[in-house]
Amino acid sequence: GDSVTQMEGPVTLSEEAFLTINCTYTATGYPSLFWYVQYPGEGLQLLLKATKADDKGSNKGFEATYRKETTSFHLEKGSVQVSDSAVYFCALLGGGADGLTFGKGTHLIIQP
Amino acid sequence: SQTIHQWPATLVQPVGSPLSLECTVEGTSNPNLYWYRQAAGRGLQLLFYSIGIGQISSEVPQNLSASRPQDRQFILSSKKLLLSDSGFYLCAWSGLSGSSRETQYFGPGTRLLVL
Numbered sequence: 001g002d003s004v005t006q007m008e009g010p011v012t013l014s015e016e017a018f019l020t021i022n023c024t025y026t027a028t029g030y031p032s033l034f035w036y037v038q039y040p041g042e043g044l045q046l047l048l049k050a051t052k053a054d055d056k057g058s059n060k061g062f063e064a065t066y067r068k069e070t071t072s073f074h075l076e077k078g079s080v081q082v083s084d085s086a087v088y089f090c091a092l093l094g095g096g097a098d099g100l101t102f103g104k105g106t107h108l109i110i111q112p
Numbered sequence: 113s114q115t116i117h118q119w120p121a122t123l124v125q126p127v128g129s130p131l132s133l134e135c136t137v138e139g140t141s142n143p144n145l146y147w148y149r150q151a152a153g154r155g156l157q158l159l160f161y162s163i164g165i166g167q168i169s170s171e172v173p174q175n176l177s178a179s180r181p182q183d184r185q186f187i188l189s190s191k192k193l194l195l196s197d198s199g200f201y202l203c204a205w206s207g208l209s210g211s212s213r214e215t216q217y218f219g220p221g222t223r224l225l226v227l
Binding site for chain 2: 032034042043044045046051093099100104105
């Protein structure tokens, strides 16, 4: 079945550092890929998405490119802020699936 | 704009007690609705999804059930809670088909602790 693998962390960075959170997936066909963010005590918010190979999703300074050849969708940001501290989930929606398949989440801590 | 509500926000229940969690969506019609659970130390798992009133599909065998009595209302229930039912329950909605089905939007969640 479909699966998503991402680094679990916690990942601790200083403010203004460069961020990469790796995400790789296994799926049949051509899934859509997503990054969701969960701030403390809250539900999930859609951060960005990409629906086909080589698409780049971007939002709030975050970017991720759908790489079919490496089955990856790594999340990047050039300069993180303390307010980016949260748990980030990579997810996919397979062609015949009804619900999202999530990775286990990466806890990101940004220190001032 | 569309909004999704869940209540209660937090719930502490004894083992063996019943459960009812409610989710409602505003600003859209005929949504697909979903229940996910986020258990401690584990990722998010799809529990149920619904494509219409009275139409429920279960993804995993469990102690829980779901119902959709109205188009924009989705209820998660249990007759007798187990310790393993503790977790963070998230409701989500998406469009019915095509590209609108691809993106799911989540509610604020209900944190359930079974003691």
